[in-house]
Amino acid sequence: MSRVVFREERCKGCLLCTEVCPTEILVQSDRFNKQGYKVVCVKNGDMEGCKGCAFCAEICPDEAIIVYRSKKDSEESEELEEAHV
Amino acid sequence: MSRVVFREERCKGCLLCTEVCPTEILVQSDRFNKQGYKVVCVKNGDMEGCKGCAFCAEICPDEAIIVYRSKKDSEESEELEEAHV
């Protein structure tokens, strides 16, 4: 299973990542970080849907997301990648 | 007979008028004016060829030419005019 990790102190809660996630698993949390922003999170903490495509990390203006891609997802995400080039 | 009169003190001898005269009667003279320019004149003083078209006066950057058009030339010069518009 691929997964994302948020560097919460960096997140500004812009939610741009939520828009590019092909499986729409990213949503706003209730948590404020030290800067006072409401950070993003994975819906219900359920990482199941993550494809490891890293679109969220790429689009994030604040380098707040780390994406670990599982071996299994690697192929599929390459396809996704292709689709966008 | 149409005719041209030069305001010699204004002429700078650029000879641009000589280029636009349809009957090519304008040439450089041997005379210098007070400013030190060799002024233009009518070839051999022969005004015969002048159509009174006033092209010379129009093109002259220094307003150095006065053109008197004879009644007789009026029609023809209108044609010339047309040809250039």
Added chain:
Amino acid sequence: MSRIFIKGNVAISRGALDAGCRCYFGYPITPQNDIPEFMSKAMPEAGGEFVQAESEVAAANMLLGAGACGIRAMTSSSSPGMSLKQEAISYMAGSELPGVIVNMNRGGPGLGDIGPSQGDYFQSVKGGGHGDYRTLVLAPGTVQEAYDLTFLAFELAFAYRNPVLILGDAIIGQMQEPITPKEPVAVDAFEGGSWRLEGARDREPRILKSLYLTDGALAGHNLRLQEKYARARKECRYEEFMTDDAELIIVAYGSIGRIVKSTIRKLRKEGLKAGLVRPITLYPFPSEILKSLAGKGRKFLTIEHNMGQMVEDVRLSICGLAESGFYAQLPGNLPTPNDFEQPIIDALTER
């Protein structure tokens, strides 16, 4: 009229509007953006024109054009933008065109910061542009004065056919105070009627220019300009505060002048005899009063929010009669009354 509570920047904008300004040309820059923002609404509403120019260079030249038409017009900017306006200001002075130019001085040099500073004194007063010319320079110390001096600026600009500068800073521009506005001016439709451009109907064409090439022409022109500047000496304005019995005269202008006043009040309570001369016109500079105070044996301390600029004019004024110390409030640091206590005490007690 009843009091209103407004920012210095807005006071200048309203002052201009009420003084009959009908064209504003500007380019955004902190800390004076309230002015173009106000004017972008106010000018069209008043039947005038607001143009956001492509640059400060363009804005100043638009002002030149409006001045040539005898229209009350204004531009405003802050330090880096002012540097870009210098060529046009020199042309306006050389062509004897009226116009009001506001500089909300920020910290420099270069990009510096956006905080208050008085680092543009030399540029404003000695002329940052080329050639021998002068702009009249008005330096408000309160929001009310910012409003009032804007009125005055338009009057002087037309009376002397010369650009007039309003030199504030980020403090004057950003602070809010209650002010009492005046009755708006109904500008005479014939203002500038004897020289402004409007098409040469039934008269000789008018030429507004600064080029003087024939033998002696530029010399004569410069002499005439100097005579005008000499005439303008009578517009000199300043505030005196507790100078009567003062042993030490502080000279400070604008926001610093006003802050120093707090310090003086405090020190007076402790029995220290300091007084203040706050130049309101920086050009013409109030040399006379300083000279006469110097003649009475007072000591001087100039305080500026820069590294030492007006102090030269102070020294030139009191030359030979007294020395003038200088205290620099460093640009980049915000000034408070406390900052000036020790320097004033030192100046009072030394020797």
Added chain:
Amino acid sequence: MSRIFIKGNVAISRGALDAGCRCYFGYPITPQNDIPEFMSKAMPEAGGEFVQAESEVAAANMLLGAGACGIRAMTSSSSPGMSLKQEAISYMAGSELPGVIVNMNRGGPGLGDIGPSQGDYFQSVKGGGHGDYRTLVLAPGTVQEAYDLTFLAFELAFAYRNPVLILGDAIIGQMQEPITPKEPVAVDAFEGGSWRLEGARDREPRILKSLYLTDGALAGHNLRLQEKYARARKECRYEEFMTDDAELIIVAYGSIGRIVKSTIRKLRKEGLKAGLVRPITLYPFPSEILKSLAGKGRKFLTIEHNMGQMVEDVRLSICGLAESGFYAQLPGNLPTPNDFEQPIIDALTER
């Protein structure tokens, strides 16, 4: 080296070339066009770059870019064009970037004329741009000096990481004199190696900027700049001529300084005891020598080809010790030695 007979403008160009200048950026303006014209051939031939910039604003900013790379580079202009360079000069000073800027001063204000003038003294010396900064200002009085001071300008620019101005006028630029050129400098390829930009290979990135926003940063920066300017006081240069027994000290710079010399020679023959101090560096200004001469009870007369600018620095220098008269050679009029006879005689004999 053997003598060559060249124009002042060409002397500056050759001086720059021989001093290792390898980038020139300029925009045409009379009376300094010989400089870009010379450079348009000389730079490419020397393996350098010549760019005719789209404007003086652009030229000055190209200079800023070259300075940031630690390259010896120059721009030149005349009065109106100088006004346009002020923002960039303030940025260069604020960012501590070297560069040489030539101003062949012409008559102003505005378009003025194209004859000689010293109307840009204030702009050059007090800083026409915004904020508290200084440029070093060198004022040649002969063609040889124009050449030599251009060498010096590059040295100082790099020694102090600061823009250096060469302030001439239409006389210095247009006159031809024999000069002896020097051995061309082989510029150290590592000049500026400790700060210039060249890609952050194996080190921390370098940032050349003038923005200082954090608390106290701009204040500290301004203090450092002032310390640098204080250090630069030792670069002060001037020429003394027959001051030993002089009753009257004339202070005059550049072409006027040299012309006054003729007048003094003539008056000396008639037994009149006048002497000359000709500042060669206008900033730092030679205050010390003036002060010491004032201490010896000499009278002073400042002569400038403007309406009175350097005279302020003279008065500040000798403050309290002597008064300094002023004679204005009006901009627009060509100065000749005869013009100065009467003013000098008057100054010598009055009182």
Added chain:
Amino acid sequence: MEEILAYRSPSLLADIPSHYCPGCHHGTVHKLVAQCLEELGLGNDTICVGSIGCSVFIYNYILLDTVEAPHGRAPAVATGVKRSRPDKFVFTYQGDGDLASIGLAEIMHAANRGEKISVVFVNNTVYGMTGGQMAPTTMIGQKTTTCPGGRCADREGLPMKMAEIIAGLGGVSYSARVAVNNIKNFKKAKKALKKAFEIQISGKGFGFVEFLASCPTNWKMTSIAANERLEKEMIPFFPLGVFKDTQGES
């Protein structure tokens, strides 16, 4: 014998000799400006914005209320003038160094804003007044005092085609390029200039006319050779024509 005056100098032209060099087209363009203003009856209501270049003395020759703009800034000055006096006819007269080099931002933005002014642009491919330095319109290969080896595309870029660039901007109502090197072009030039002026009168917006012009002095040619160069070298690169005419006819 009956005869009529076949050509009359426009009365807006001062009857004094000009400082222009022999054969310089500035004189001819002045004449056209004066003619068009006169024919449109604008002389009494015109404000001329002069510029810095050989035409700096325009106010000595064309009898109009005139303000002198700093080098390159005529469009900004004209903006200030027109905004102050929208009831007046306002035009600028600018050279190629003035308009296309130092004043490029000002002309582009005045055009883009659609300022209701007319611009007379005299492109002679050099800085005339200052002695023949390279201009943005200098032709490839042309030698000037600051490109002594001839302008080179690689080093200095291509000559800028201002009439086309201006035509591409939003606020522009009319943009044309004309010449006065022969009678045919002269007559067309007059038509174009009048059109540009009429567009301002009708409140339409920005009108721009680029005149290809000769500078015999700095081209180091006789006036006649200069005229020929204009025809043979300039026109092929800088085509004559109307590049924008929002009134439809072109």
Added chain:
Amino acid sequence: MEEILAYRSPSLLADIPSHYCPGCHHGTVHKLVAQCLEELGLGNDTICVGSIGCSVFIYNYILLDTVEAPHGRAPAVATGVKRSRPDKFVFTYQGDGDLASIGLAEIMHAANRGEKISVVFVNNTVYGMTGGQMAPTTMIGQKTTTCPGGRCADREGLPMKMAEIIAGLGGVSYSARVAVNNIKNFKKAKKALKKAFEIQISGKGFGFVEFLASCPTNWKMTSIAANERLEKEMIPFFPLGVFKDTQGES
């Protein structure tokens, strides 16, 4: 379970929080610049010319030798830099106020001369840093603090299409407009930027990439609404694409 790092922040990006507002595209464009420089191996040999705008602190975020240009003058500064060090990679990073308004003459002339530099142009239709005033690229109808009633074509002219204007100039080798509002555009943007950079490396000349960008703060929108506006309003007026590519492929 085996896993790999699917995304790595470019090492040229400093690992510190930025001052940009939430959702501001400057951050995304910075990332692309850092990525492309890194992938082309240019980090060690690059000189960045910053400008004045919200991106003024670029040197805090992208770890490069950097010089700060006065507002609008980055192309002139970059000209000075590149002429001094033709062996270095030089790019400017400029906003729309900076590049299209005050600095229009400088960008046009650097482009026309064909300076061998790359230009990263961030068009967010407002003056971000100074609080949202009108820019030359502000859309018709868009309200800003200096066009409170919305930009009006008649008064303020049409938004300027810089990628097209630049493409029309002689010295330009590459000009494109891109966006980073979704992944598809993001990937294309990266390709275009890399192309522009490669053109400099190959010594070809001037490369220009216009990024349509959002400024949620001054648009007074959420980041997501801003992204939508970009797609729905900006792209139709400012079409994405390559407007010039002298290397043929586009």
Added chain:
Amino acid sequence: MGVYNDTIIAGFGGQGVMLIGNLLAYAAMESGLNVTYIPVYGPEMRGGTANCTVVISSDDIGSPIIKNPMSLIAMNRPSLDKFQPMVQDQGTVVINSSLVDMELADKDRLKIYGVPANEIADRIGNTRMANMVALGAYTRAIGIIDLEVVQKCLEKVISSHYSHLIPKNAEALAAGAEAVK
């Protein structure tokens, strides 16, 4: 002796500290006093911290900028950290205890009023009115301006577009005042 007080009001960008600074200044003006208000603005006109200074006096006001204020409203932790040490001895400090650990308050040196502004505002209807709660508390604590005048001035600082929110804001002011009784 006349009336004099100066205050720094500080918090996050979005907490509305400028608004209450302005409101306080209007109230002082309406009360016939002299007043200056000055914001401190960063180049980032977005996010980060914000603060303003209000000086109220029956005399002319010299400086609008104060290094050691007589009072402080600290809406968040960084504001307290930065400004509490600057407040004059025996000065008045209103702290938004919803966001700030009251342990940090310098109770020995200063008159401290901890007010759970966010909670109180939330209770009234909207956390965003925490600023009004704090100002209400401050007004009562300082005691030189009537709460009613402050409430009356709401209409000057709240744009007509949002005038329907005035009653709620007035309520928040009152609740704040109540909280320090």
Added chain:
Amino acid sequence: MGVYNDTIIAGFGGQGVMLIGNLLAYAAMESGLNVTYIPVYGPEMRGGTANCTVVISSDDIGSPIIKNPMSLIAMNRPSLDKFQPMVQDQGTVVINSSLVDMELADKDRLKIYGVPANEIADRIGNTRMANMVALGAYTRAIGIIDLEVVQKCLEKVISSHYSHLIPKNAEALAAGAEAVK
């Protein structure tokens, strides 16, 4: 006492007055003297009158600009009109009598040398060398510089492109000198 002379050389734009001014200056330099040369240039760098000033001295030269010169070369009428009154008493004036009515010369006050420079030049081959004729005359009249040095310096002021014209120009110089004998 050392050598000193100053001269204004004036004429129409095309008459080459700058060239002979330059040539004279070079010759002075070659003769081991100090020298300054300064043109007066108009904004019209085209047509109109032109003049330059050359100062030659064995001492340092103070001013390159002279109001009352010791000598004058007047190549045309306007130049004589303008500068003759400024020449010092007993000064030397070379007048191009081809273009100037010699009646105008102030023979009482000045040493006048009328030289039909155009005619002489024409005779040698080209009217355009009238300037050289005048300079030749001047050199002889003043007598502080050898004609040969002037001739030798022709190569410094005539571009290599036109070097074939040097002998003719030297001839013109000599003819001018001859004319004042």
